[in-house]
Amino acid sequence: xDEQMTPVSAWERVEHAREAARPTAKTYIDxxxxxxxxxxxxxxxxxxxxxxxxxxxxxxxxxxxxxxxKGGDTKEKIxxxxxxxxxxxxxxxQRLMRQAEKFGRPVLLIVDTQGAYCGIGAEERGQGxxxxxxxxxxxxxxxxxxAVLIGEGGSGGALALASANRVAMLENAVxxxxxxxxxxxxxxxxxxxxxxxxxxxxxxxxxxxxxGIVEEVIxxxxxxxxxxxxxxxxxxxxxxxxxxxxxxAMDTSTLREDRYRRFRRMGDCGxxxxxx
Amino acid sequence: MGMFDKIRKNQAMISVPLGAAARKPxxxxxxxxxxxxxxxxxxxxxxxxxxxxxxxxxxxxxEDITENQMVCPRCQHHLRLSARQxxxxxxxxxSFVEMDAELAGNDPLQFPGYENKLRAARxxxxxxxxxxxxxxxxxxxxxxxxxMDGNFMMGSMGAAVGEKITRCVEEAxxxxxxxxxxxxxxxxxxxxGLVSLMQMTKTSAALGRHGEAGLLxxxxxxxxxxxxxxxxxxxxxDIILAEPGALVGFAGKRVIEQTVKQSLPEGFQRAEFxxxxxxxxxxxxxxxxxxxxxxxxxxxxxxxxxx
Ligand SMILES: [Zn+2]
Numbered sequence: 001x002d003e004q005m006t007p008v009s010a011w012e013r014v015e016h017a018r019e020a021a022r023p024t025a026k027t028y029i030d031x032x033x034x035x036x037x038x039x040x041x042x043x044x045x046x047x048x049x050x051x052x053x054x055x056x057x058x059x060x061x062x063x064x065x066x067x068x069x070k071g072g073d074t075k076e077k078i079x080x081x082x083x084x085x086x087x088x089x090x091x092x093x094q095r096l097m098r099q100a101e102k103f104g105r106p107v108l109l110i111v112d113t114q115g116a117y118c119g120i121g122a123e124e125r126g127q128g129x130x131x132x133x134x135x136x137x138x139x140x141x142x143x144x145x146x147a148v149l150i151g152e153g154g155s156g157g158a159l160a161l162a163s164a165n166r167v168a169m170l171e172n173a174v175x176x177x178x179x180x181x182x183x184x185x186x187x188x189x190x191x192x193x194x195x196x197x198x199x200x201x202x203x204x205x206x207x208x209x210x211x212g213i214v215e216e217v218i219x220x221x222x223x224x225x226x227x228x229x230x231x232x233x234x235x236x237x238x239x240x241x242x243x244x245x246x247x248x249a250m251d252t253s254t255l256r257e258d259r260y261r262r263f264r265r266m267g268d269c270g271x272x273x274x275x276x
Numbered sequence: 277m278g279m280f281d282k283i284r285k286n287q288a289m290i291s292v293p294l295g296a297a298a299r300k301p302x303x304x305x306x307x308x309x310x311x312x313x314x315x316x317x318x319x320x321x322x323x324x325x326x327x328x329x330x331x332x333x334x335x336x337x338x339e340d341i342t343e344n345q346m347v348c349p350r351c352q353h354h355l356r357l358s359a360r361q362x363x364x365x366x367x368x369x370x371s372f373v374e375m376d377a378e379l380a381g382n383d384p385l386q387f388p389g390y391e392n393k394l395r396a397a398r399x400x401x402x403x404x405x406x407x408x409x410x411x412x413x414x415x416x417x418x419x420x421x422x423x424m425d426g427n428f429m430m431g432s433m434g435a436a437v438g439e440k441i442t443r444c445v446e447e448a449x450x451x452x453x454x455x456x457x458x459x460x461x462x463x464x465x466x467x468x469g470l471v472s473l474m475q476m477t478k479t480s481a482a483l484g485r486h487g488e489a490g491l492l493x494x495x496x497x498x499x500x501x502x503x504x505x506x507x508x509x510x511x512x513x514d515i516i517l518a519e520p521g522a523l524v525g526f527a528g529k530r531v532i533e534q535t536v537k538q539s540l541p542e543g544f545q546r547a548e549f550x551x552x553x554x555x556x557x558x559x560x561x562x563x564x565x566x567x568x569x570x571x572x573x574x575x576x577x578x579x580x581x582x583x
Binding site: 116117118119120122123124125126127128129131132133135136138139140155156159160163175176177178182183186187200201202203208211213259260263264266267268 | 381384385387388434435436438439442464466467468469470471472473474475476477478480481482483484485488503504506507508509510511512525526527528531532535536538540541544545553554555
């Protein structure tokens with residue numbers, strides 16, 4: 001496990017997470033849920049195809065599914081804006097989470113994005129506000145929320161769908177404050193130092209797990225998830241089922257308290273003990 | 277508004293605020309170049325007596341600016357303030373009781389050079405972190421208040437900033453008080469990686485509980501408010517005010533230009549623009565802020581809560 005702490009390995013994970021052959025959210029939706037019905041639109045502005053939402057069954061039980069989808073071929077990638085959601089994507093997600101709450105369905109999330117889209121329209125329509133509301137709503141949900149990061153987990157755009165009771169990462173997924181290129185550009189004014197940045201950012205699944213930010217790392221076959229999609233989908237399904245079993249036992253206030261505590265403890269390590 | 281954008285154009289995004297220089301006669305150490313001393317408009321001599329407005333380039337007596345609450349008397353450009361200056365202009369004299377003054381973050385990633393940068397930022401600002409929190413009254417109305425400080429590593433949010441704001445909000449919920457937050461931030465603190473990202477959820481969650489308790493939260497967006505702060509507590513106010521000309525956005529200008537490969541519309545991401553798009557309730561000049569906050573607080577004053 002130690003070799004994964006070296007910069008080269010971290011960068012290899014980034015490359016894995018970005019691989020063209022890497023399965024995207026749709027593949028897992030097909031592999032995990034039955035009876036899936038996709039629901040479109042945010043009822044405000046449009047339908048953001050970077051976010052797929054709908055209702056399906058997990059082992060027979062109706063659940064709400066919200067997923068970031070990067071797209072398969074080039075044409076689809078463009079239609080889905082490479083998985084970079086506009087505010088409409090986060091507002092579609094909010095709409096479907098409220099719907100899930102109304103009908104008492106758990107919310108299961110599949111996260112895979114470089115980050116929220118950085119466009120003119122996105123700013124004009126309140127990208128920051130959309131993400132903020134999404135975060136806050138997730139924390140207030142009265143139903144269980146469980147998320148899996150399957151590829152790139154970039155910045156607030158990923159966090160908006162990962163503010164859940166339980167969160168797992170696939171072994172080759174990465175989760176970071178922004179892309180290593182962006183990180184290197186901001187900190188060292190040199191995007192070419194991305195590899196070096198990746199090694200310092202603690203963005204690999206095992207490093208994120210070690211920091212206590214995710215509950216589980218879901219193993220992938222050698223060569224990555226594409227080598228055995230069925231097995232990875234099954235492992236994700238098991239994680240969803242296991243998490244729900246645990247969360248179902250909680251009443252609403254305990255469930256919400258569980259989620260609050262999960263995030264409340266993050267970043268209080270080593271702070272002035274007199275206040276702790 | 278058009279004129280306003282024009283006069284703002286010359287100001288570098290990260291120029292040292294005149295406020296910082298005027299307040300601190302001691303020059304920052306080499307390390308403290310974090311709020312980068314890039315402004316060639318200022319030399320050590322003129323920080324004492326003269327200062328140049330970064331917006332209209334007028335050379336003014338520093339005293340004339342400080343006496344005008346750090347607003348350029350010529351063009352009304354709102355210069356950036358330190359947290360202490362802001363508190364001085366906002367809360368009732370002698371009412372501020374600071375909490376968690378010594379609370380400081382650690383170095384969760386053991387990121388090379390971060391400890392030194394923190395040390396330098398502390399020496400430069402006299403603060404332990406990029407936000408000051410506590411209890412105060414504004415025109416007699418009690419509030420819990422958090423004021424960010426852009427001189428401390430660009431007001432970036434790491435674990436300590438998130439923790440201080442969360443504690444401030446939780447205290448407000450316990451004491452059934454309104455919350456007022458003045459934002460100024462370059463976004464999440466890079467050197468703390470994911471730990472700083474998580475502060476977005478943490479602070480938003482605390483505000484969610486405060487809101488569910490039926491309590492008022494007012495945000496005041498000041499120049500600049502960006503990134504993870506915009507995408508969390510800055511945009512969650514029941515009422516969102518902004519200072520004139522403040523830059524308010526999620527993504528940075530350069531990032532957007534690189535993404536869309538076109539130039540940005542006039543006044544893009546300025547408070548006036550953001551208000552026009554429906555995300556700000558009112559733009560309030562600095563001098564009028566205490567009055568406006570007092571008015572809003574009185575309109576929400578809860579003498580007795582039933583139940
Ligand atoms: Zn001026």
